[in-house]
Amino acid sequence: MTTLLAGTVIAGFGLTAASAQMAFDGPTSGPKAAEGKTIVVLAADLKNGGILGVTTGVEEAAGKIGWTVRVLDGAGSVQGRTAAFGQAMALQPDGIIINGFDAVEQQAALEQVAAAKIPMVSWHSGPKIGCDAPGGIFANVSTDAMTVSEEAAKWAVNDAGGKPGAVIFTDSTYQIAIDKADRIKETIEKMGGTVLEYVDTPIADTSNRMGPLTTSLLQKYGDSWTHALAINDIYFDFMGPALAAAGIPGDGSPKAVAAGDGSESAFQRIRTGEYQAITVAEPLNLQGWQLVDELNRAVQGETCSGYITAPAVVTKEGLAKMGDSNQFDPDNGYREAYAAIWGK
Numbered sequence: 239m240t241t242l243l244a245g246t247v248i249a250g251f252g253l254t255a256a257s258a259q260m261a262f263d264g265p266t267s268g269p270k271a272a273e274g275k276t277i278v279v280l281a282a283d284l285k286n287g288g289i290l291g292v293t294t295g296v297e298e299a300a301g302k303i304g305w306t307v308r309v310l311d312g313a314g315s316v317q318g319r320t321a322a323f324g325q326a327m328a329l330q331p332d333g334i335i336i337n338g339f340d341a342v343e344q345q346a347a348l349e350q351v352a353a354a355k356i357p358m359v360s361w362h363s364g365p366k367i368g369c370d371a372p373g374g375i376f377a378n379v380s381t382d383a384m385t386v387s388e389e390a391a392k393w394a395v396n397d398a399g400g401k402p403g404a405v406i407f408t409d410s411t412y413q414i415a416i417d418k419a420d421r422i423k424e425t426i427e428k429m430g431g432t433v434l435e436y437v438d439t440p441i442a443d444t445s446n447r448m449g450p451l452t453t454s455l456l457q458k459y460g461d462s463w464t465h466a467l468a469i470n471d472i473y474f475d476f477m478g479p480a481l482a483a484a485g486i487p488g489d490g491s492p493k494a495v496a497a498g499d500g501s502e503s504a505f506q507r508i509r510t511g512e513y514q515a516i517t518v519a520e521p522l523n524l525q526g527w528q529l530v531d532e533l534n535r536a537v538q539g540e541t542c543s544g545y546i547t548a549p550a551v552v553t554k555e556g557l558a559k560m561g562d563s564n565q566f567d568p569d570n571g572y573r574e575a576y577a578a579i580w581g582k
Contacts, residue, residue, distance in 0.1 A: 262575040265531070265543040271580035272537050275332040276306040277530075280322050282338035283314035283442060286472050287501020288522060289338040291565065292361050295526015296335060302573070303530055303580050314442030316343060316411075323347035327354070333533040336360035340412045341373035348373040357536035359529050365414050369542035377532040377542040379525050381549040383498070386518045387418045387469075389551055390497035391425035393516055394465040397493065402431040405455055405492065407468040409441045418469045418497055426467075434459050445476050452480035463492045471496040471504035471517055478513035488512035500552060505564035509557045519552045519566040527576050534580065 279296055281289050293309055300307045310326060312319035323344055326334055334356055341348055341363040351358055352374035360378045364371060371378035394402050404426050408419035423433050435455065439447050455463060468474065474494040481490070493515040496504060500519025507514035524547060532542055550566050 262570045262572045264528070264545040264547075264572060264575060265579065266575065268531065268535055268543065268579045269538045269540050271303045271582055272332075272534055273304065275537060276308070276329070277333040277335060277533060278326040278329055278331040279307060279309045279335045279337050280312065280319065280326060280339075281309060282312050282319060284309075284311045285314065286338060286441070286470070286499075287475075287503055288470060288472075288499025288520070289361075291499070291501065291522030292337055292526045292529070295523035296337075296529055297526070298523065299527040299530035299576065302577055302582055303534065304582070305530070312339065319344060320347065323351075327351070331356065333357045333359070333537055335529050335533065336363050336375065338362050340364055340414065341371065341375055342413065343411070345373065348375075357533060359532045359536060361525060361529060362414060365417050367546060368544050376536040377529075379528050379532065379547075381498075381520050381547050383414055383418050384421050386520075386549050387421035387497045388425050389518045389549070390467055390495050390516070391422045391431075392429070393551065394467055394493070394495045395426055395429045395431045397515070398431065398464050400430055402426065402465045403459065403462040404431060404433050404465045404467055405435045405437060405459070405463055406433060407437050407439060407466065407473045409469070410438045411440060415441075415469045422467050422469075422497060434463060439473075441470070441472055444473055448473060448476035449480045452477050453484070456480075456484050456486075461491070465495055466492045467495045467497065469496075470498045471501045471514075474507065474514050475503055478507070481513055489515075498549070500550075500566045502564045505552065505557065505566075508552060508554050509564070511554060515553075517552050518549050520549050521547050521566055521568050523565065523567050524572050527572060531576050531579065 279293055281293055284290050297307050310322040312322045358375050360375050362380050363378050367378055367380045369377055406419050406422050409415045489511045496517040500517050504517045
């Protein structure tokens with residue numbers, strides 16, 4: 239685990255501010271644990287490392303607070319997520335966590351949940367972070383997505399000596415993905431770099447699309463393509479084989495730069511220098527604990543905490559100093575802090 243200065247971007251994952259011992263900067267007070275609650279996690283797609291990491295954090299926190307958790311996997315499709323909502327309503331849970339998809343996609347279902355007076359919290363459900371998110375969501379947990387996007391873009395520009403040739407990957411199914419990609423593009427161009435192409439391809443189909451797309455883009459742009467930037471790590475889960483087939487080494491160009499989420503597979507790629515240069519990682523496990531805390535506040539009619547976690551710029555150099563961990567899990571006492579709030 240890594241000690242961080244929450245509320246700021248931690249550059250290099252362990253190279254700067256992370257060296258100082260800092261206390262958890264999240265909430266210090268709130269309601270004691272509501273007893274005997276059953277909650278449902280609606281996961282957009284458990285193949286996505288960010289969503290899986292948050293789900294793991296929710297399960298860990300629920301074990302501490304004493305709640306029962308049921309995880310339903312939307313399996314990467316709108317239809318799957320709609321079906322999961324139907325299953326959730328049939329279970330009549332005390333609370334629902336929307337994990338990794340835009341709330342507006344399931345507006346009709348959200349209205350049913352609100353009408354049933356079932357509290358909802360979310361992770362990455364839309365562009366508004368924090369309390370009172372659209373769709374009747376009590377709290378939308380995330381880092382500042384625009385900060386994450388800017389940090390990824392700045393790294394690419396600096397790495398290219400000020401003149402990157404960038405291809406940006408996003409998914410217009412999600413408004414937050416569009417907003418992040420737009421900010422990446424804006425930042426790169428403002429700093430004097432070039433955006434060669436803005437590619438809209440579904441996250442749910444990256445396993446099929448990224449190989450052919452990568453080959454096509456290499457043929458189109460050649461050496462002028464220096465950096466690939468994506469709105470999360472999953473795009474790079476499937477890019478490496480096409481780059482290898484083209485004779486490009488793991489640390490060659492185009493370098494892969496992810497504006498979130500900090501999945502285990504991304505950390506492994508960065509650590510080994512195999513087809514990913516950096517990720518701007520979120521503290522996924524901490525955010526799982528935060529989701530449970532926010533839901534505990536919601537079920538008891540309390541106010542949302544308003545806490546926003548800090549991301550970290552994760553590099554190979556930083557990871558070399560951090561042991562074998564393949565997750566950004568800040569060693570700032572958040573587990574103990576939340577347990578104290580809940581009286582556990």
